[in-house]
Amino acid sequence: MSNLDRLKLLEQFAADEPKDPFNWYALALETQESQPQKALEYFQKLLAEFPEYLPTYYPAAHFLAALDKLEEAKKAFEKGISLAKDQSELKTLRELQNAFQNFLFENDLDF
8 A cells, every 4th residue: 555545544534533533643643754744733633632642642742843843842742741640651651751851851951
């Protein structure tokens, strides 16, 4: 299956089941390289409309940081860390905490 076919399929899934955050998550991941503006819209939609969907936070924070949207990235990391604690997802919590520390260091930030 080509990337374009996969993208069309994911878009169809999202149209058919717009309340399923995984469909938007898959679209965000699929479009990061080829259509960063679309990926940004998908990640922002996920963060706004599906704030309890924990898988979003790690890739969204990295993507936002790569776009130099440092304040948004920081908020995504912090919200993801808080949510992982609330959901007792310890592996995800450690991954997010480590990534957040690296993010702060790499961007010479001290919040």
